Amino acid sequence: MYELKTKENDNSVIEFIEQVADAKKKEDAYRLLDVFTETTGCPARMWGTSIIGFGSYHYKYASGHEGDAPLVGFSPRKAKISLYLALDDPGWDALLESFGKHTRGKGCVYINKVSDIDVDVLRTLIRQSVELLHRLYPNDGE
Template sequence: MYELKTKETDKSVIEFIESVENLKKRADAYQLLDIFTETTGFEAKMWGPSIIGFGKYHYKYKTGHEGEAPLVGFSPRKASISLYFASGEFNREALLKDFGKHKTGKACVYINKIADIDVSVLQKVIVESIKYLQELYPDNK
């Protein structure tokens, strides 16, 4: 049976951010912590060794695979900062047109630094992502 690697842990978010070697990336991580906390209203939790997540939801796919994941989150990785949002149709692409300098993956948006993006657009993407997931998985509200 498949075992989820990324689970909510009781590790300290602050200790994790303090372990980020690059000082500018560490400062951005603290700023993102404030933005995500204020925007979501959820307490930050560590998910796995390196993802800072906010809120959570239980998903179940048609295949029977199920698990829990954070509603939104971020990770200050060495190469770039990964921002985790829902993958799916919630106007993500339209919102990201005004986001600033970034790259996208299926569920991730990658940025180099906060100065490259429009924080108000980030907040809109956070809100829309949470709304989308809560509508998709209504038993999690």
């Protein structure tokens, strides 16, 4: 049976951020920690070894695969900062157009640094992601 690698754990978010080698990326991680915490109202928790997540939800697919995931989160990776958001709403394309310099993956947005983006748009994306996931998974963890 498939075992999820990215699980919520008790590792320290601050210790993780302190291990970020690049000083600017570390500063950005602290800025994002504040933005995500203030916007979600959820405490930051480590998910796996490198994702800082906020809140949680339980999903179950038609295939029977199920698990838990953070509502939103980020990871200050070596190359870029990954922002984990629920980007399934077509209306979010317009928001992303005003977001600033980024690239988009299936379930995340990649940025080089916080100064490249509009933090108010990020707050909107976070709120809308949380609202969407609460609607899709009403019996979630938060």
